[in-house]
Amino acid sequence: MPVLKALKKMFGKGEGELPASGPVATSSAPTTAVDGAARQRQPKPAQTAREPQAAKADSQARSATAKSDGPKTEKPRRARPAQAPASTWKLEDFAVEPQAGKTRFHDFKLSPELMHAIHDLGFPYCTPIQAGVLGFTLQGEDAIGRAQTGTGKTAAFLISIITQLQQTPPPKERYMGEPRALIIAPTRELVVQIAKDAALLTKYTGLNVMTFVGGMDFDKQLKQLEAKHCDILVATPGRLLDFNQRGEVHLDMVEVMVLDEADRMLDMGFIPQVRQIIRQTPPKGERQTLLFSATFTEDVMNLAKQWTTNPAIVEIEPENVASETVEQHIYAVAGSDKYKLLYNLISQNDWERVMVFANRKDEVRRIEERLVKDGVSAAQMSGDVPQHKRIKTLEDFRTGKIRVMVATDVAGRGIHIDGISHVINFTLPEVPDDYVHRIGRTGRAGASGVSISFAGEDDSYQLPLIEALLGRKITCETPPTELLKSVPRKH
Structure with a gap:
């Protein structure tokens, strides 16, 4: 289709090419402002490629232990929490027959814990956006996706995040306010909905999901951050910046970053805040970035080009713009x-x-x-x-x-x-x-x-x-x- 050809041309892809991980950009980690003072981050070791992210564990462990100047009030470190108790559920309990034209979740290498949660939710087959996105993101590639609301894109990026965090063990010790995955969404309602879906999908994994949104008590949100490690953080841009600039949240260990409803964030004027946030994360060659939008405007595609590395472009054309139902x-x-x-x-x-x-x-x-x-x-x-x-x-x-x-x-x-x-x-x-x-x-x-x-x-x-x-x-x-x-x- 003409639009898809133009997009692939923008990112240097021929019609018959599959996107591949590009070379990793090497740069020093950014300096973060903490209560007006600068906290120097140690540069991360250069990598020659973005592995399916298992090899990043060593780099992250070195980064965590190399921190010399913490915030004025040092955050407590705690040992990695124990994994969730073993379940008697088995994959055989989730029998799904192959069907022509449909992709099963069984067709991807997902953990038993994640499959158990998907089974609980009653989703035997992937939606088109899930099938298209997961084929790339589970291999560690960046992706930009366009699909209408209600097509299952939230589950697509959550499944990818959960798999990444399960495959790459966290350092044995880390700061409490260092999320490993970051999801940015434009509205409070969307953040709450994404976090709810994330809680259901992480039910058996032992991963912790937290939300930061404006309009709610700052101290209450801070207490949840101090109580346990944050694995997946879902946040609106403004409140996340509040936590980051106060030195409560550090984003230099983010392995996967998701920007949801990028077109809406543009419309609402959030892009300057998002840029500030992204500067605190590792360079784009050292993190996986997923961007989703209901429309692929020129502005959205320019942002995608700045923030992703050789992304797969997944565009789901609905049979009808408005649902027949x-x-x-x-x-x-x-x-x-x-x-x-x-x-x-x-x-x-x-x-x-x-x-x-x-x-x-x-x-x-x-x-x-x-x-x-x-x-x-x-x-x-x-x-x-x-x-x-x-x-x-x-x-x-x-x-x-x-x-x-x-x-x-x-x-x-x-x-x-x-x-x-x-x-x-x-x-x-x-x-x-x-x-x-x-x-x-x-x-x-x-x-x-x-x-x-x-x-x-x-x-x-x-x-x-x-x-x-x-x-x-x-x-x-x-x-x-x-x-x-x-x-x-x-x-």
């Missing part, structure tokens, strides 16, 4: 009638789990307040909501205590909850790609779903761009009269 409707409605239409749709149909999207935080707040006032159990999800409240709200929505979640695009993109029956676009998104992400909140895991969009005088001009992206027309409907009747007053 989602039934799509457009209602032509005056802006003054949008709220009445929303209220009547939810109340008359007795819907139990609905997501409503609006473009601005003030719109989200007003919609949520009106629904609650009119007796509908609703909550809002935007950047203004404190993190502890966001987590509780998501759990209440997941368990059915809250019927309606009203969200902005940024807050809603990291929400992956099964059983959302309807998505309502109170306002059409300003970016056509966001329409696909919005309606992807329903119709997940093979279930059917419905999306209903309100096209008013202020946003209907977005409809042709959305239809061009979808590759088809969506017929505008006039709402039935009963859906436009006045909202009853609550006494």
Whole structure:
């Protein structure tokens, strides 16, 4: 396909070539700022190639013991924790028949502990992005991947990370705040979701997963870091920089780094922070870097070129831009009638789990307040909501205590909850790609779903761009009269 050919040309790949690990760049490790003072890191020994990473253990052990100037308050070192207790589960308990056109997790060399967790989750076959990415990353190669939300890319990079950390034993002693794998994501919701998936996949491995996000108590997050070693760290850029600049977290032992939703990080202005973080990690020739994005814009590809070494390019083209399991409707409605239409749709149909999207935080707040006032159990999800409240709200929505979640695009993109029956676009998104992400909140895991969009005088001009992206027309409907009747007053 033309796009893929252009990408491969950018990274120097011919059509028939498989990506191979390039030569390792040799450079001294960076100097990190700790409470305003410089802490000199010893240069790491040069390597001639990036091995399947087993040989990196010696280099890491030397790096850990070569630290001469620690932070002002020396962090305690502790012996490597004991491995998780042996399980009676055997691979024979996870029987999966080969099928034409499908890749099994059995087809990769994954540990019994990891296979046990995959079996618990009920995933016998890889999704296309998993099959494509793991073929390269399990050999230690860098990769950049493009796939829609809900395609399994999170499991793809987590399986790769877990395998790497299992194959390469950690040094017997290391600082508590030195993660071996780092995952950076743009939103708090996405960080929490990735960490939840990581906890399920590391269940039998003895690896520790930690999260650093803004909006939560700094000291509480620091205590978990001081209690045990951090193997996999999932973080938003700002909070990670806080920990790093205070000398609580050091990134010079990172073996695998993942940048998730790189296009969204660009949109949200996080790239300068991400650059500061990456400077604290080993040179790109001494770490494995995986970058994922929903779109491959020129800016995303330029970042990938700077931060990866000869990466494999895995691009999964969906058969349809929008899932066939989602039934799509457009209602032509005056802006003054949008709220009445929303209220009547939810109340008359007795819907139990609905997501409503609006473009601005003030719109989200007003919609949520009106629904609650009119007796509908609703909550809002935007950047203004404190993190502890966001987590509780998501759990209440997941368990059915809250019927309606009203969200902005940024807050809603990291929400992956099964059983959302309807998505309502109170306002059409300003970016056509966001329409696909919005309606992807329903119709997940093979279930059917419905999306209903309100096209008013202020946003209907977005409809042709959305239809061009979808590759088809969506017929505008006039709402039935009963859906436009006045909202009853609550006494």
